[in-house]
Amino acid sequence: MAQAGSADPGVGGHWAAGPRCAPWRWALALLWLATAAGGPSRRQWPVPYKRFSFRPEPDPYCQAKYTFCPTGSPIPVMKGDDVIEVFRLQTPVWEFKYGNLLGHLKIMHDAIGFKSTLTGKNYTMEWYELFQLGNCTFPHLRPEMNAPFWCNQGAACFFEGIDDIHWKENGTLVLVATISGNTFNQMAKWVKRDNETGIYYETWTVQASPTKGAETWFESYDCSKFVLRTYKKLAELGAEFKKIETNYTRIFLYSGEPTYLGNETSIFGPTGNKTLALAIKRFYYPFKPHLSTKEFLLSILQIFDAVIIHREFYLFYNFEYWFLPMKFPFIKITYEEIPLPKRNETLSGL
Numbered sequence: 001m002a003q004a005g006s007a008d009p010g011v012g013g014h015w016a017a018g019p020r021c022a023p024w025r026w027a028l029a030l031l032w033l034a035t036a037a038g039g040p041s042r043r044q045w046p047v048p049y050k051r052f053s054f055r056p057e058p059d060p061y062c063q064a065k066y067t068f069c070p071t072g073s074p075i076p077v078m079k080g081d082d083v084i085e086v087f088r089l090q091t092p093v094w095e096f097k098y099g100n101l102l103g104h105l106k107i108m109h110d111a112i113g114f115k116s117t118l119t120g121k122n123y124t125m126e127w128y129e130l131f132q133l134g135n136c137t138f139p140h141l142r143p144e145m146n147a148p149f150w151c152n153q154g155a156a157c158f159f160e161g162i163d164d165i166h167w168k169e170n171g172t173l174v175l176v177a178t179i180s181g182n183t184f185n186q187m188a189k190w191v192k193r194d195n196e197t198g199i200y201y202e203t204w205t206v207q208a209s210p211t212k213g214a215e216t217w218f219e220s221y222d223c224s225k226f227v228l229r230t231y232k233k234l235a236e237l238g239a240e241f242k243k244i245e246t247n248y249t250r251i252f253l254y255s256g257e258p259t260y261l262g263n264e265t266s267i268f269g270p271t272g273n274k275t276l277a278l279a280i281k282r283f284y285y286p287f288k289p290h291l292s293t294k295e296f297l298l299s300i301l302q303i304f305d306a307v308i309i310h311r312e313f314y315l316f317y318n319f320e321y322w323f324l325p326m327k328f329p330f331i332k333i334t335y336e337e338i339p340l341p342k343r344n345e346t347l348s349g350l
């Protein structure tokens with residue numbers, strides 16, 4: 001996850017040098033193609049989330065119904081010896097009951113709060129969709145375009161203030177750690193880099209089955225993942241977390257081993273497989289991306305039905321399409337514990 005686009009010919013553009021390419025480069029490129037085309041069975045699971053070298057401006061077609069991060073501000077520099085309280089913040093986005101299959105759906109939004117002892121000021125930090133969940137989960141099928149069109153950026157938002165009532169009333173506002181101003185400043189640098197390189201929201205976690213230890217094919221990349229990454233970073237920087245139960249919402253799909261289909265150009269371009277292109281568009285046709293969260297959940301239920309009947313799902317991940325041979329129980333929304341990290345548990349690049 002950590003290395004920004006290394007070993008990835010699609011991102012850094014190392015292979016796109018064109019006329020200046022030395023012959024050995026071509027040889028290497030061919031070698032790479034040969035390995036890439038080799039055994040699909042030798043894939044790395046879960047598929048690593050692709051990091052980018054910078055964040056592009058969203059396409060003007062994507063128009064937010066609610067302005068992203070309206071009161072956002074740069075992360076302040078704290079005094080090194082300040083004492084900063086860190087809060088776990090969680091609030092329901094939507095809750096409802098759907099039969100026995102999906103049970104009680106509890107979709108929570110996660111964020112982190114900070115409070116400076118020296119200034120008394122407090123802050124909220126969260127990561128969320130620029131154009132809402134529906135737009136990150138389903139594409140637009142635009143008549144003038146052959147390929148499905150995605151408005152799926154997500155980003156970090158930092159602003160002054162913690163709206164206590166918003167988090168406390170139906171959710172959580174609880175102290176999880178106390179850090180120094182110095183640690184906070186180091187975290188801020190990491191957040192900036194994380195925000196520039198991890199730019200696309202991924203709704204689904206895809207696994208082979210709900211049992212423990214089952215293979216994970218794809219990891220989601222959402223608000224809770226950002227909170228978990230930040231906690232992990234803080235632990236690496238020496239923060240000690242309290243021992244409390246911390247649960248998160250995860251939206252699962254269950255499938256056999258996924259098959260790689262290709263990217264936008266290779267599928268929907270002039271040389272693409274028309275049958276496949278049509279199948280993908282047909283799959284997405286019933287799902288409307290410009291939705292409220294409530295409508296989004298209704299769309300999920302529609303997917304649920306489609307998936308049970310046809311046992312197929314076309315997943316878009318890292319701007320590439322994958323076929324998922326769906327398996328029982330197909331789709332699940334859980335609210336499970338992911339414990340707070342232990343101090344200096346792991347070392348990571350990012």
Ligand SMILES: *[C@@H]1O[C@H](CO)[C@@H](O)[C@H](O)[C@H]1NC(C)=O
Pocket residue numbers: 061062063064065066130131132135151289290291292
């Ligand atoms: C989703 O994207 C469409 C297209 O830009 C936009 O019209 C709509 O407002 C977006 N939905 C939300 C909830 O922001």
Ligand SMILES: *[C@@H]1O[C@H](CO)[C@@H](O)[C@H](O)[C@H]1NC(C)=O
Pocket residue numbers: 055069072075155156157158191192195196
């Ligand atoms: C993250 O990137 C978005 C989009 O460029 C920007 O609006 C936001 O302020 C950034 N967040 C932080 C915490 O720097």
Ligand SMILES: *[C@@H]1O[C@H](CO)[C@@H](O)[C@H](O)[C@H]1NC(C)=O
Pocket residue numbers: 087113115121122161162164
């Ligand atoms: C954050 O600051 C506001 C304004 O001073 C205050 O009302 C609120 O209780 C504070 N919340 C926390 C968790 O510190």
Ligand SMILES: *[C@@H]1O[C@H](CO)[C@@H](O)[C@H](O)[C@H]1NC(C)=O
Pocket residue numbers: 165166167169170
């Ligand atoms: C808490 O839940 C109740 C009942 O669903 C709702 O009326 C209220 O607006 C919620 N409070 C907040 C701060 O979201």
Ligand SMILES: *[C@@H]1O[C@H](CO)[C@@H](O)[C@H](O)[C@H]1NC(C)=O
Pocket residue numbers: 236237238239344347
């Ligand atoms: C965490 O690990 C790093 C690298 O091993 C080490 O330099 C650092 O001192 C550790 N921090 C704490 C607080 O133990």
Ligand SMILES: *[C@@H]1O[C@H](CO)[C@@H](O)[C@H](O)[C@H]1NC(C)=O
Pocket residue numbers: 010262263264265266
């Ligand atoms: C799409 O896939 C083709 C064929 O595998 C590859 O040549 C091309 O660079 C890819 N395009 C992008 C934008 O990744």
Ligand SMILES: *[C@@H]1O[C@H](CO)[C@@H](O)[C@H](O)[C@H]1NC(C)=O
Pocket residue numbers: 273274275276279
């Ligand atoms: C095109 O895609 C369809 C559906 O995925 C597949 O059955 C067919 O074999 C593909 N054709 C070619 C020439 O790859």
Ligand SMILES: *[C@@H]1O[C@H](CO)[C@@H](O)[C@H](O)[C@H]1NC(C)=O
Pocket residue numbers: 245246247335336337338
């Ligand atoms: C949190 O998750 C644990 C196990 O993952 C579960 O036993 C517990 O009931 C969950 N708590 C809530 C409030 O749902």
